[in-house]
Amino acid sequence: MKISWNWLNEHIDLTGVSPDELGNRLTMTTAELEGIERLGREMAGVVTAKVVGVRKHPNADKLQLVKVDAGSEALEVVCGAPNVAVGQMAALARAGIVLPSGTEVKKAAIRGVESSGMLCSDRELGFSDDHSGILVLDPATQPGLPLSKALGIEDVVFEIDNKSLTHRPDLWSHYGIAREIAAITGRKLKPLDFEAAVGAGDTLKVSVLDPKLCPRYIAVQLDGIRIGDSPRWLQRRLEAVGVRPISNIVDITNYVMLEIGNPIHAFDARLLEGREIRVRTAQPGEKIVTIDGVERELTPAMLVIADARKPVALAGVMGGQESEIQADTTSMVLESANFNAASVRRTSIKLGLRTEASTRFEKSLDPEYAYQAAKLFVKMTQQLCPGSRAVSRLYDVSSVVPRKVQVRVTGDFVRRRLGVQLPTERVRQLLESLEFGVAQQGDEMTVTVPSFRATKDISIPEDLVEEVGRLYGYDNIEPKLPRVFIKPPLKLPEKELEREVRGLLSLAAGFTEVSTYAFNSQPVLAKLGVDSSGQLQLANPVAQDTDRLRVSLVPNLLALLDPNLRHFDSLRMYELGRVFWPREGGALPQQDKMVCGLIADKKLKGDRDGKLFYAAKGVVQALLAKLGVASPVFSPVSSVIQPWVNPSRAATVRVAGSDPSSASILECSLQAARSSGFEQAEACTPAERSATSGFDLGIVTELHPKALDALAVKAGVALFDLNLTRLLKAPKREFRYQPLPKFPGVIFDISLLLDRKVKAQDVEALIRQADPKLIAHVELFSVFQGAPIPEGKKSLSFTVTVRSETETLKDEVAKDVHERILKSVAKVGATLRGSL
Template identity: 40%
Template sequence: MKISLDWISDYVDLSDLDPTTIADKLTLSTAEVEDLITVERSVEGVLVGEIVELEPIAAEGKTLHRAVVDCGTQRFVTVCGAPNVRVGMKSAFAPAGVTLAGETTITQTEMAGHTSEGVLCSAAELGMSRWHEGILELPSDLENGAPLSRWIPPTDTLIELDNKSLTHRPDLWGHYGFARELAAIFGRPLRPLPQVDLSRFDNLPAYPLKVEDPENCPCYACLDIKLDAAVPSPLIVQRRLHALGQRTFNLMVDLTNYVMLEIGQPTHAFDGDLVHEIRVAPMGRRGTFVTLDGQEREMLPEDLLIWNENEPVALAGVMGGLHSEVTEKTKRVLLESANFKAARIRKTSVRLDLRTDSAQRFEKAKPQVIVKWAVARILACIEEAGRPYEVLSRFTVAGDLDDAYRPLTMPWRDVARMAGQDLPEDEVLAILRSLEFEAKRNGDVLEVGIPPFRSRKDISIPADIIEEILRIYGYGRLTPRLPESPIAPLPENRPLDVQHAVRGVLAGAHRFVEVHNYAWTDDKWLAQLGFEPQQALELKNPAAQPYRRLRTTLVPNLLALVRPNRVHRDAFRLFEIGDVYRADGDGCIETTHLGGVSFQ
């Protein structure tokens, strides 16, 4: 996983710290940093240009256009082969003399018999990402001729983190979670996440919504919105998505990806004119479903889907459907934000080999409260982009948002006991509050409120609270101290002494090799031997059906080793000291036996 320091700067000021210091502190306190990556963009001298004329050019084997680009004080002529070029579109234009990614300097050239005075740029040519399939589309309200560097800085630093160290922290699968961590680590204020107050839509009608499988979908929410969904997203959104390897499409699709990377909550935008009533239910039978990538997927009865009445429109938590996606014609959007059972999403995702960003996040058992945050944040982003919109429904929820703080109390003395030393009271409380816990000391008791965005699997017992305190306090500040323990001679263990003596005699004097077999027997092997054990204990959950009984003697398992070993040795001797088991009424008798086999 990668996080952008440019993005983090929206919420916590770390401008006086170098990236190496940030990475080192993050590794010691939160998650292992694997690499620091510098993103270098080639935007110097690149201008905002509007395509005002477009003429197709006859070129063998290529589709080319002669384009006239208005850059404010000057118009340029260029030859462009991008499939998405069109009149009225605004894009990034690099005149002759500008150096783009890969140290490519633009010169005036002749192409297909036409003069080309510069280049309409893709994201790859600007060094923003690897995407080169089309030219970068800019918002229409940008001034022609304005320098692109006004909105896209030349550099960014990405911190690459080890995903395995984040599996227990679903709140850290987004930038705001890491901003909170860094604010606590460096003692900086955390700026609030901009959100729209959804209660202002409470007087609107609810959207038709029904969840038929609450076990696999404990919370589903949606909002019906009227807006022009296919316009380009703001450049701050585009530059950050590209920096993290995401392709950009249009306002609504980009914002769902942006908010997922910001707070870790996947959302999905349906074309609102193609969806009229939402139903969350399993497939119920074997069938097929066409996902956004155009692939027809084999569905099992237990796979969870989102339905438009009786027509499936999305594979829950994994990927949307092809026939309800947002297109250039979309003027109404149904915005989905939901919480799905981690195991259900992982089973479907792994079976279909469809490892999407959405599925990876739902697999971490995300807290349900973020369902509401995501919708409120997307509306705030639409407002920040200056796009008009109209909400047509209330924020409709089926299930529980689980948005209350969870109380936990512990004796105050346990803080020092578990830490191994006394910690300052004011610092302990300040650390918890910086992580957005509620915390106060009430006499000899520490009272904590666990924030709803922290997973129940991560924070549930007093030891979890101590871990939160110590990782921010700094393990390096704890005084190393050896544990105190009384020194006394070990009591004599006669049975163990006998076993050691037997091992010494058999291995040292008689060239036996000790082996350790499983405690169960193989029914197939016992049948070959013609041996039926008596008073054998049966396992309730065997590793495999033939291994259902515990051994009553060591001999069958020792004999089973003869065949594989005779391939490598003409003669050998094996012995085993191990326990055997016999049923005794409702209990069992466990005794230690010695067994051996000699082959020559």
């Protein structure tokens, strides 16, 4: 937001205060300044001059010799403008300067006569494209003044960071900033003069159908309007703060908004059907073409200003094209209102339309501003449009109930919070300088909050402490180290678990952590074929296509695949965050902490050996081993439970124990799958569930080929999705000290030929069962399918370590163990393929 120094000086005398000093004090007490711009410097060397004589050029018919009084000296210049005349005040550019148009002014002889400068046109000064004649100034202007000062162009503009003002609706205007500066500097604030004469006629019908969305609506009709350009001072003032002048009426509305802080709007009275204004919500299917020329479809949740037939404006956002001020407008209706902040923001977001008006209304403006803005507009219109008059009464439809916001606070409370010994009387003075009413009894104060700070700003004692602290100056408070009691930090199991998970994935497994929004992208869900209707819906989403809270981390991670694979051939990434599973009866959702990881490789697209799946499974095994989870079991998935799961290469992760406090992750996945159009599937057979009684931690899977095609991912992808909240409750292994073995072991490899459907973990269990005392270690190191392996078969190769704790094993014992292993695995039809 831009603030003009000249404009501020109309409300507070800043004599003796430098702009740099004021800017620094504003930054330290109120809002951060992004910069200070000094206007008028480009006019240096251009002064006002009075034309005292004009005569023809002796050597040129179209040129004249003009004698001017430049205050301190008289000069003669050569001029070709047809409108130059004795008595005029003009803009004289002295020799040696460069004008805003880029013209360099030199002292030179023109057709044999020396010219000591140049009388300037609008175009040469950069005001407009008009160069039909010289710029003629007010005859009362004093000669010799810098042109920037004479025209009010010389100014200092403060650019304030808007983020610093989001909680201060009173500061979105020049008068509000001036009021703040008065408190900072101790100078007197001049009262606003906005009284203006209005009529008494009932020329309009004004009604507010939803007072909650529009607490106050003011309208007045003015006739005798003549549309034209604004006076130069008004145009210069608006340009200084970055607003483009359009016409007198539009410029006045912008001026009032920047002066008071309350946006207003003007309608052409001829274009309001029935001379009626109805503040109502939009009807289904209604549309409006706004003044930017865009047709916008409305919803019943949007507040509009309508005439007897149609919407004519989006309340608090933008006016309609059909009722805007025209070049031939002679009668107009002014709107000055106070709209519900949440309603304006919802409309603005829904339509993707953010304006100066909506930005201010979203801050919860003081309803009193609407009255002040209306009266100031009427006053300025009557001054700048001679012959204009208010023919109607001031319609003021208000449901605002005056309320007095009072906060009790003690001087001791302020001193303890700020850490500085301020006398209570000084606290009172600081609050009163901000126009707070203070009733003091000893150390206790009852503070009455002014209406312009009572909307959503000041409500608790800590708010008053902040006001005192910033006005006193945080830089005046001596820093002191806090006095704290040293005690051991509280151990939080969830945070410890997250730290260990991040350590393994980021440092040991080569993953990159990412962070996505807590809501899903509807386009991504649509590509995956997921129906999000069962997910929790946000009442006020950031965007319309991200209005559902996520029930899984997977879709957001999948959305990152394509943009990242454009730069890398392979990647590993994971996210650790919460999901939101709905509960019946409108209860708060179940918010479990999850970790989801992706492994992708362009070279392994269509890989039949499952390298990526086993890589992801290995990461999960390593993670569970590091966390000490006892006996995790990987069970195959019999069918699609989510659109990204490939049932031919997927496994659920189960652990022993029970957890009746929350639904299993697979149960939640199955429930989500049903709403997505997928048949419910058992993660494993009842027999397998009985054999591995416990609860699910998550799933490991290759990405389904259809999901890869839907997302246009040209790479092989595997993922794991684990529930960390449930992982905290998983039984942990007991770690006991084991001395180093005293005797060497016998290590041999064994390759088995068996049916493809037999699980490797079952074979490993049978190997261990062959001789639990002597078999110390079993590790699968190869899975092979294809020629020369027969169709429907596969080869599993294991490394087996055999060791005794009491003696060195003889070859005969190792061979005996080998034979028992073959007998044990024969239970699943496995036969020896070969031994090494």
